[in-house]
Structure formats: C-alpha cells, structure tokens
Amino acid sequence: MPHPVTRRAFLASGAGTAAALAATAPAAAASGAPSPDLQLLTSRSGVYTPARGEAVLQFSFDFPEASVQVGPLLMGFRVQTYENAYAIDPTVTRVVRDGNRTSLTCDGLLWAGGQEKAPGTLVAEFMVEADGTVQWTAKAEAQLPVKSITTVVxxxxxGEISVSGQDFTDLKDDEKVFEYPNFFHGVATPLAVLKAADGRHFALSARQTAVRTCRFFFQPGPDGYRIELIHEGEGWAKANSLATPPWRVGPAADYAAAAAPHFAHVEKTYGIPSLATRPDMPAWMREVDLVLSIHGAHWTGYIFNDYARILEILRWAxxxxxPKRVMVFLPAWDGRYYWNYPLYQPDPRMGGAExxxxxxxxxxxxxxxxxxxFGTNSANxxxxxxxxxxDATTERVDGDSFDLNWVDWDNDRSGEGWMPFMNLGVESWRRWLGxxxxxxxxxxxxxxxFLDIAGAAINNTKADMHEGTRLLVQDLAQRHPGIPPVGEMLYDAQMAFIPMSHVTRYALAPAAYDGYVRSYQHLSRPAPGRGSTGVHEAGFGTYKPEIPPHQRAIPTITVVDDTFTKERAAMADYIKQAKAWGEARRK
Known part of the structure; x- marks a missing residue:
C-alpha cells in the first residue's frame, strides 16, 4: 500500500502530489510535436455546451482528449488515479498501423487539464473486424495507484439505448451514466445496445472474465454521442498499473444479433449451466407454479402473520x-424486518422456535x-x-463508508444509518452468515x-464481494447438499451458482436469463385489496389481479395482515390462474 500523503505535505508541495511527480518527468516529454495520427479533441468536442437536458458533473474547462481514428470510430483515453485525472500526452504518443490492427503507445501523461506533464504510460491495442467492429484493450501505468481507465468513443x-437487455429508451438530450453491476437500476451485465433512428444497431460490451465495476456514459451532441467506457480496478488490490478487459463496439443487424455474442461470452466465461441440466436446482424447484410470499413482522414490530396464521393460510392453500407446486417464501420470518438482522432466530412474538x-x-x-x-450484506x-x-463493513474504493442507509424505516422522512453494508468477501462475515x-x-x-440484496456487488477496499458470495454458496452446498439458494436481482455471473432469482432480467433477451435460472416476482408486489407491500418499505401500490399468459416470472401472491381474512376470493382467483399458467408452461 502506498504511504498516505498528509494535507500539510500536499499543500507544502504547491500543486500537491501530481506536481511532485511532474518534476521527475522525462526531459523528452518537455518538447515535441503531436503525432499526426492524433486529432487534438477535448472533452467538449462534439457535445452540447452547456447540456440541453439533464447533465452529470464534469470538468468546467476543455480537458484534452487526443484521439485516434480506428476503423469507423475515434478513440481517446483518460486515466484516473486516486489523486487526479490524466490525459495522454500527444507529443510522446506513437500510433502504429498493421493491417486491421492499430496500436497506440503513450509515454507520458498530462495533468492540470494539459497544463502540466507527469510520468506514466498508456498502451492500447485495437483490432478492426470485417464488419467494422472494433475490439481493444488498454493498460495504464503511473507512479501512484491507477483507479480507472476511460475510453472515449x-x-x-x-438513438435509443438499451442497457443490460432492458427495453430501449430515448435519452433525448440527457447525459446518462449506467454502472455494472448495479442492483437498483437493473444493470446486470456489461452490455449496451444503441438503436439509431434509421434502424441500425450497435453493440457496446465489456468482455470481462471477472466481475468488475464498469460504466457506460452517453453524452449527446448534434451529430452523435460522445461515449465513455470506464473500467475500474478492484479497490482491494490497488496497483500502479491497470489493464482493461476487452471492450467491443460494433454494428449489428438487430438487437438479437447485437446481444447474442455477449451472452455467449458470459455463459462460457462463468460456466453458467443450462436450466434443463443444472445440478444445483432440485426437482421441486422445477415444478413450482406459484410463490406464496407470506410476510412476517414489519420493521416497527407490527406482525402481519405469525407462525400459526401462516400455517392456517397454507392449510387453506x-x-x-x-402444494408440491408451491414455494413458500418467508420475508421477516425472524421478527422485526432488517432490525433483527443478522441474528436469524424465530421471533418469540410470532410463536418462537417451537x-x-x-x-x-x-x-x-x-x-x-x-x-x-436472510440478508446477504445487512447487519444491525x-x-x-x-x-x-x-471488520467486514464496506468502504468504497476511495475509502468512504457505504451503508445501507437509503430506507426511511421510521417514516421521519430521512433514511436511517444504523446498518452498514457488509462484505461477504471478508471471512468473518461470510463465516457468521453461513x-x-x-x-x-x-x-x-x-x-x-433466500439471499436478500444478493445482486449488489460494490467495489471496495477490502475484498471481492462476488467471490465471497460464491464461496458462501459453495460452502453451504457442501454442508447441506440439495438445499438451494435463491438470490435477489441476480447479475450475470451469479447465475453460475444461484439457480433461482427474485425478479427477471433481460427483457429484450429473455432466453439469456430464463434459459439458466427460474425467477419469481418481488416481495414488494402489492397484495390483493389495498395493495400493501407488507414488510417492504414501498408502502402501498396497485394490485394486479391478472397473470399474463406469457409472464416469465413465477406468479407470486403477497400475503399481508388482511389478505387471507378479507381477500380470500382474490387469492383463490389468482391461484387458479397460476395453475393454468403452470399447465401451459409444461405443454
């Protein structure tokens, strides 16, 4: 780990750490003409200034973006360390072309928006395929740990954008960032597809071999997008060099053609077994036509259903x-929702252990x-x-705490902060939860x-959350053969070891999800009647009584305090539809 720089030392250095590094820059970098292969663009080239729609935070000056033409694309780079942002120095950059291959080698970096020089390198290797698809990797080195590498395309x-198989949306003139993996916004695989007004499609994907944070940033201009593809290094293994996985950008005939190669790569890389043959899915899980999501105790302690009431409901069901067609999902079976995490013991008020x-x-x-x-990453x-x-709390890569503080449990109109976000990559937490x-x-x-919030993987300073989740499941499978996990909102690589998901993914590529895992509807699905979301913080919504014939997710009923007593007819009708849905599925 590098020695920390004190504020006193930083200020005493004048411009800080980067200035000190610049003093050691090679003399050769102090002069010279830019490479003729480069176009001397800036961060404002080709985009609206100021933004015409929603804008992200950005530099308030023209940051240099020397770019090289590779096939149909113009490609530039930016390097982020943990203390500054750097451009490539065009005066010490070489471009070599050999048939369909291009290499860019930069032997110096620029900081202070191009006003100062610093030692460092960036090497990018490009290959252009026959259809115009460009694939490349980039590696950067600096005298301080490299946090991330941005490719500017x-x-x-x-056009309209689809991210991670979600429906296309028109960003209009808004600037938008999409981060993978992202639990909240459905970014479950590092794939974006652009559909132009004339019907052309373009795929943008990261061909990762390990789950790592990456981002897609779309910035509109009058003639096209300026796109940033950002690879972030693992925060628990900081180093002075960082290499990206292969990035690919290229045309496709339609969405299916754009997405298929990416999902084929995901399946092969992570060894995702097919639904038909995966050995970790027991026979009973294949037969489920209905999920009864029967809620226990709210965060406040309000009991929707105690153990005796749940059994009464099941006898009627x-x-x-x-019953062999039904999975009974029990949110807050352990008493006060989230507050009691991670004790996981039967609640005395609900009937106790007996x-x-x-x-x-x-x-x-x-x-x-x-x-x-059970809460994958939640502990009071x-x-x-x-x-x-x-020791298993989470700090983001820059060291700031990441807490599970976005829920207003007590309705004082502010999120509560008593629950840090826990890291399964750390052995102590993985051992406890397991x-x-x-x-x-x-x-x-x-x-x-059930692993609550399983689909959240935060880049952090301590350990790999994805690997920790995999190890937890592996250990439990060895200790309890035939007892499967269910995960909330899975991202792509998790399908390799979790056979059932809480919600579906990939609306535009359903086979890329449904061909590997089963899924059911979220616990916050409004219950019959008033539409209560039970223990979930959403409160109330509109109950949807019909099951569409082509619904992908296993039909799910949320059962709260008055569902069985007042809405039994609605439950019976929904169950009847679920039976028909299941029979149709098996034909």
Missing part, C-alpha cells in the same frame, strides 16, 4: 392447489417447500454480536434459503 449516431418448527414440519407434510429470508450494528464481524443459515437448515429443516 466518438462516431456512433444518436392446499385445498386450492397441489412455533416456527411446527410451521415448517406441518407445511412440508402438506407438500409445501419453505424458503426463509446495535447487536452485541456485531463485534464478531465488524453459520446462521446452516443453523436454520439444521434446526428447522427448511428447503432453501
């Missing part, structure tokens, strides 16, 4: 549908499968046990376990 038209054991055993005798909920620091894994899940399986014999 020009030459693509304006068994008269409406074959009540929960009776619920599970009696439900299984009827034929139901029981899957309780008020509990005494927190000290056992306090043992709590294992204890629940051993003591109560549940049929699976």
């Amino acid at each position: 020009r030459g693509l038209p304006r 068994a008269t409406q549908i074959d 009540g929960f054991k009776r619920l599970v055993s009696q439900a299984q005798k009827l034929g139901f499968r029981i899957v309780p909920m 620091k008020v509990w005494e046990e927190f000290k056992l894994f306090a 043992e709590r899940i294992s204890a629940t399986i051993r003591q109560f014999g549940v049929d699976g376990y």
